[in-house]
Amino acid sequence: MPSTQAIPAALRFWHLPVDAAKHGHALDAQLLLNLWIALALVALAHVLLFGTLASRRRTHRPVHKFTLEYLPLAAFAALFIFLSVRAHSLWAMQRYVGAAPDALQVEVTGMQFAWYFRYPGADETFGRTQPQLVSPAEGNPVGIDPNDTHGKDDIVRSQLVLPAGREVDLTLRAIDVIHGFSVPEMRLKQNAVPGQTQHLHFTPQTPGDYAILCTQVCGLGHYRMQALLRVLPAAQFDAWLHQQEQQAAQQPGDPQ
Amino acid sequence: MSAPSQNLGAPSSRGFIALKWARIGKVARAIVSTHHRNIGFGYLTISTIAVILGTLLSWAMRVHLSWPDWQLPLHGPILPEEYLALVTMHGTLMLFFVLTVAPQSGFGNLILPAQLGARRMAFPRLNAIAMWTTAGALVVLLVAFFVPQGAPISGWTAYPPLSASALAGPGEGLGQDLWLFSLALFCIGGTISAVNLLTTIVKLRCDGMTWPRVPLTVWGWLTAALLSVMAFSVLLAALLLLFCDRHLGSSFFLPRGDFINSVLLPHRGSGSPLLWLHLFWFFGHPEVYIAILPGMGLTSMVIGNFAHRRVFAYRLMIVTTLLIGFLGILVWGHHMFVAGMNPFAGTAFAAASMAIAIPATAKVLSWIATAWRSRPSLTTPMLFALGFVSLFIAGGLTGPILAQPILDEYLHNTFFVVAHFHLIMAMAGIFGLYCATYYWFPLLAHGRILSERLGKWHFWLTLILAYTTFLPMYLGGLAGEPRHYSRLTGLNAPAQALLGSTQMIQLHITGAGIALGLAQLLFFINLILTLRSPRRAGPNPWFATTMEWAPHTFDEPTEPSKDLPALATFRGPCHYSEDGASFLPQWEPPPQQPASEGE
Numbered sequence: 001m002p003s004t005q006a007i008p009a010a011l012r013f014w015h016l017p018v019d020a021a022k023h024g025h026a027l028d029a030q031l032l033l034n035l036w037i038a039l040a041l042v043a044l045a046h047v048l049l050f051g052t053l054a055s056r057r058r059t060h061r062p063v064h065k066f067t068l069e070y071l072p073l074a075a076f077a078a079l080f081i082f083l084s085v086r087a088h089s090l091w092a093m094q095r096y097v098g099a100a101p102d103a104l105q106v107e108v109t110g111m112q113f114a115w116y117f118r119y120p121g122a123d124e125t126f127g128r129t130q131p132q133l134v135s136p137a138e139g140n141p142v143g144i145d146p147n148d149t150h151g152k153d154d155i156v157r158s159q160l161v162l163p164a165g166r167e168v169d170l171t172l173r174a175i176d177v178i179h180g181f182s183v184p185e186m187r188l189k190q191n192a193v194p195g196q197t198q199h200l201h202f203t204p205q206t207p208g209d210y211a212i213l214c215t216q217v218c219g220l221g222h223y224r225m226q227a228l229l230r231v232l233p234a235a236q237f238d239a240w241l242h243q244q245e246q247q248a249a250q251q252p253g254d255p256q
Numbered sequence: 257m258s259a260p261s262q263n264l265g266a267p268s269s270r271g272f273i274a275l276k277w278a279r280i281g282k283v284a285r286a287i288v289s290t291h292h293r294n295i296g297f298g299y300l301t302i303s304t305i306a307v308i309l310g311t312l313l314s315w316a317m318r319v320h321l322s323w324p325d326w327q328l329p330l331h332g333p334i335l336p337e338e339y340l341a342l343v344t345m346h347g348t349l350m351l352f353f354v355l356t357v358a359p360q361s362g363f364g365n366l367i368l369p370a371q372l373g374a375r376r377m378a379f380p381r382l383n384a385i386a387m388w389t390t391a392g393a394l395v396v397l398l399v400a401f402f403v404p405q406g407a408p409i410s411g412w413t414a415y416p417p418l419s420a421s422a423l424a425g426p427g428e429g430l431g432q433d434l435w436l437f438s439l440a441l442f443c444i445g446g447t448i449s450a451v452n453l454l455t456t457i458v459k460l461r462c463d464g465m466t467w468p469r470v471p472l473t474v475w476g477w478l479t480a481a482l483l484s485v486m487a488f489s490v491l492l493a494a495l496l497l498l499f500c501d502r503h504l505g506s507s508f509f510l511p512r513g514d515f516i517n518s519v520l521l522p523h524r525g526s527g528s529p530l531l532w533l534h535l536f537w538f539f540g541h542p543e544v545y546i547a548i549l550p551g552m553g554l555t556s557m558v559i560g561n562f563a564h565r566r567v568f569a570y571r572l573m574i575v576t577t578l579l580i581g582f583l584g585i586l587v588w589g590h591h592m593f594v595a596g597m598n599p600f601a602g603t604a605f606a607a608a609s610m611a612i613a614i615p616a617t618a619k620v621l622s623w624i625a626t627a628w629r630s631r632p633s634l635t636t637p638m639l640f641a642l643g644f645v646s647l648f649i650a651g652g653l654t655g656p657i658l659a660q661p662i663l664d665e666y667l668h669n670t671f672f673v674v675a676h677f678h679l680i681m682a683m684a685g686i687f688g689l690y691c692a693t694y695y696w697f698p699l700l701a702h703g704r705i706l707s708e709r710l711g712k713w714h715f716w717l718t719l720i721l722a723y724t725t726f727l728p729m730y731l732g733g734l735a736g737e738p739r740h741y742s743r744l745t746g747l748n749a750p751a752q753a754l755l756g757s758t759q760m761i762q763l764h765i766t767g768a769g770i771a772l773g774l775a776q777l778l779f780f781i782n783l784i785l786t787l788r789s790p791r792r793a794g795p796n797p798w799f800a801t802t803m804e805w806a807p808h809t810f811d812e813p814t815e816p817s818k819d820l821p822a823l824a825t826f827r828g829p830c831h832y833s834e835d836g837a838s839f840l841p842q843w844e845p846p847p848q849q850p851a852s853e854g855e
Contacts, residue, residue: 014734017754031663035734038653045649048624049642058631058836063566068625069618076617080656084610087660088603094662095599112424112517131515143515176516177418178529180594180669184736184754187666193529193596194417195511211751215669215738217411219418219425220337223741226751 020210020231021186022203026090028187034083099169099201106160107171109142110179110192113221115212116141119155122245126171127151134175143175155248159228163237164207172198180215183229191216204231290380296365298387299357302394306353309398311773313346318766324743337426339742340409344427345401347412348435352442353394355547355685360484361390361449363550363692364477366700368453370804371471373462373823373843378455382448389445397438400431408432411740413536416509416529420501423517433502436495443492450484453477462803464825468574469842471802471829472567475574476553479581483542483549486585491539494532501527508532533595537588544681545584549577551688552619552648555641557829558695559623561800562638563630564836568622570828576615583612593661594668602661609659616652620645630836635798636711637695643719644687650723651679654730669740671758672733678726690718690779699804703792710782714775721772728765732758799839802829806843 014035019028107118107126111134120126127150134143141158144151162168172181174192181200182189190200214225232240286294319326320334320342327333334342369377377383400407405426410419414435422429457478461470500506505523512526560567567573589597589605623645632638654676657663667673697706737744737758744755744762796805803825823843831840 014731015757016734017736027662027666030660031657031666034657034660034663038657041653042650045620045624046646048628049646052624052627052630052632052642053634055629055631057629059629060834061565061568061625061628061630064569069569069572069621072621073614073618077614080610080613083656083660084607087662088606090662091599091603091606091660094665095602131513132520134515135518176514177424178415178595180738182669182738184666189594189665189668191595194514195526195528196530196596198596209750211748211754213738213751216415217340217343217409217418217740220335220340220409222340223336223743224747226748228748228750 017185018206018208019185019187020204020206020208021188022205023090023094024187024205030086030090033086037079037083094202098199100167103167103169103201104163105169105171106162107142107173108160108181108192109173109175110181110214110218110225111136111141111175112177112219113214113225114141114158115160115179115181115214115225115227117157117160117227118142118144119157119241119244120150121153121155121248123150123153125150127154131175142173153245153248155244157244159230160212161230161232161237161240162204163234164204164231165234167201167203170200170202172200177218178216179218179225180213182213182215183210184213185210186229189215204229207231207233288384290384292365292369292377292380292383295377295383295387296362296367298391299362299365302387302391303354303358303362306349306357306394310346310349310354311776313342313349315770315773317342317346318769321741321743322763322766324745334742336742337409338406340411340740341401341407341427341431343740344408344411344414344435345397348397348439350682351412351543351547352439353390353397355681356446356543357390358689359550359685359692360453360477360480360546361387361446363554363689363696364449364453367692367696367804368474368477369456369460370699370806371474371802372457372460373465373803373806373825374456374460375820375823376460377452378459379452383452386445386448386452389441389448393438393441393445396434396441400427400434400438403430403434405429406431408435413540414498414532415536416498416501416532417514417516417521420498420510421514421516421521422502423519423521433499436499436502440492440495443488443495446484446488447492450481450488453481454485457481462823462825465803468571469825469828471553472556472570472573472577473550473553473802475577476549476551479577480546480549483546483581483584487539487542487546490535494535494539497535498532530592530596533592534588537591538585540591541588542581542584544677545581547681547685548688549581551644551685551691552580553577554688554692554695555623555644555648556619556626557802558637558641558691559626559632559645560830561695561798562635562641563627563632564799564832564839565626565630566828566830566832568625569618572618573622576618579615580612580619583608583615587612587659590659590664593664599661606659606661610656613652613656613659616648616655620649620652635694636706636708636715637691637798639712639715640687640691640694643715644684644691646719647679647684647687647722650727651676651681651684655680666736667733669738670733671729671737671739674739675726675729675733678729679722683722683726687718690715695798696804697786698793698797701787703795704786704789705791705793705797706786707782710778710785714778714782717775717778718772721768721775724768725765725772728761728768732761732765735761737762796841801831801839801841803842805841 105120109116128145128148129143130145131143133140142156144154172192174194179192181192190198208231210229212227212229407427408431409425409427418424419432497508501509507523507525507527509527509529509532510523514521556567556573587609589601590609593602694706694711735758736754795807825842826845
């Protein structure tokens, strides 16, 4: 089975970005396997097509021939079933089950044209939100209700900081229109839809800075709706979170 | 085209007026005509206008993407919202007014009755109404460019809430309303046209045109018409619901508490944007089969014609056409794997989508088996049919990749998808249309044949440039580049690092795309030169076997008459001798006593 590592650099003309999430390797392997199969079939079909153009001899060919009609078809069916089953097992692993109970909880909110990330704070519970309270200018971009005590210690930031090696459970929300939450280097994509919440869980592995893009056209600023994902080693992340919690205790709800 | 009037001496002013009236009368008669051939040309005119405009819009998009500060002449720089308006209008024009109208309604009207051995369509007046409704739809759509704030920015898929409120951005006011109105008209016209087509196929086949003898082109039109009736009715309903959400305070597609541009929408009830996605794609996926099925049918028949052979596995080809249509209405969810749909539903839609690969593969196998070692005549229509097969494979084989939900997690809404549908739907669709034009031109232009020399140049240049333009989009998508980005510069640092690598690819695509458009001038030059030339070919220049090539069919007067001979079919299409040198067309009576069944 081909993988990014197994293929010599010269042949790696499908350039995929770095793969920094735990599930990324299996996804890439499935993708590359598919790409090589497709390339091989395209090449084979074109050899036959050019053979047709070049052939100067005419041979007999029956109008029906069971083996010629159905045997290749059976082989293709087997191939497609094989690929489907492999893809399904990966999909099920990621989507059929939720995050582990001890996964880090972060809420992601999309609005024209920014992403906001909310950490539940020391009480490990997100405070209630109200759409009419949403006001980035007044320091309440996700609309935290001041009457809910759970919201007092919530930390809202404009970049997503995560620890390496720990599972994260993202809760996706959208305030206004549909946005697409996508982190190519984490092989993640999920729309945030107004009126419903989506969960997306994954484990970032390699520390570094990654791009968060909007991948669902959401208005004139769609192209600039990006944010930063910073993956830190676990110890650094704990220090960062601690610092944020202290800051939040002083000035609640001020996004940075 | 009226013959140039001759000025004989100095006619009186009364003579001038009479001449003028005669000419106006002729144009007026063609306009109000209910003859299917005039209507077919009407549809092709609509498509030609749309394809030229759509191409110009795509050029503006390409140039802007490569040089974001470029000033559009007479306009100035292209703003981000204007870029999205270009995307929306390009998609809407090409998908609806080119890829749906031209193969299905255009060539459907021009060729379908003759191919069935019929002299008319079932409902001539409805047919004319449908064409004029479609023309009206095009006008309404284009008006959207000229209203305050311009054309809509929500893409051809118009996902709410973006498309549901004028607060969501420029173009979402009157522009989006015009878009809705235009498509509603289009749905009405499309449904009427499809009903007419279906009735014609079922009721007006000539004597002896049994179902197994019906050409595969007709099977393609039939399946596309069945899909049209279902898909366009659902889209029409969805458009009306969206209109209600926009103007009557309903909330089919709007959740409670939607907060756009610092305004809480005052809608009652709580709906879901996902409902729109379901309704839209229930239409949208069959739509792409409506665009491509007639081309698939034509490709089969043209390959059989020029390979001088029966189409390999003819019955299987009929079954797979119907099967592709049937599965086509069960797979809409594969556009929604990461849109917020239940992941179990994702698996079900993935399985149905993968299943389509099997009838599609059967078609490719038949095309190759029919042409293989046949020593085909490599005429321009045959080349375009083989080009269709090539593009169908190069675009189609990424279909099963995108049908795997886990891979959509990476590829959804990237340029990989753009490459996929431009190759399989847009380019294969256009190759189908060129194949139809080159192939049937003698029937439509009083026996003239388009220049083969120019045609071959046109074919090879178009094929090479189509691949040069759209294949690199796969690579851009694999590198992570999203669609609908009006510029790739000035992004945050990691995004710039990620997408910067695709800038060279994008530059290359821009150049190739412009060249691809320019290469089409060869076709228009060919068209003009051929139409001006007096040279005529014989009655059946391709040695074709299907009914539309029966002698005199196309020279008959357009007025219905009882004196015309009855048409009859005696066998299935593509009866060629073993060496391919002689053939028996469908209209030729059997040599002696009634021979064995054709099929």
